[in-house]
Amino acid sequence: MDAAPSKIVSLSALAKLIPDGTALGLGGVFLHRGPFALVRELVRQQRRRLEIIKPSPGYDLDLLCRAGAVAKVRAGIVAMEGNFGLARWYRKAIERKEAHLEEHA
Numbered sequence: 223m224d225a226a227p228s229k230i231v232s233l234s235a236l237a238k239l240i241p242d243g244t245a246l247g248l249g250g251v252f253l254h255r256g257p258f259a260l261v262r263e264l265v266r267q268q269r270r271r272l273e274i275i276k277p278s279p280g281y282d283l284d285l286l287c288r289a290g291a292v293a294k295v296r297a298g299i300v301a302m303e304g305n306f307g308l309a310r311w312y313r314k315a316i317e318r319k320e321a322h323l324e325e326h327a
């Protein structure tokens with residue numbers, strides 16, 4: 223029997239599989255256990271028009287909004303937890319209508 227091909231890819235290669243306009247569900251809660259390295263790579267590769275789906279995003283969504291990568295957000299609450307205040311760039315993106323919010327609180 224032939225061995226199955228490896229499912230392990232580099233972070234760069236993984237991000238290349240996510241085209242502009244993708245609806246992307248992210249794990250983690252606020253500042254914990256999110257795929258932050260992938261998020262930074264999506265920013266580095268200049269992804270655009272992403273739809274982010276996450277019950278409680280924080281740093282990840284804020285970073286993507288700052289980079290201009292987000293077109294739509296489906297979230298319950300967006301925060302940077304008690305010590306860090308509001309997610310500033312997310313808030314600006316929503317207020318400026320750069321991103322559309324579909325709230326699921």
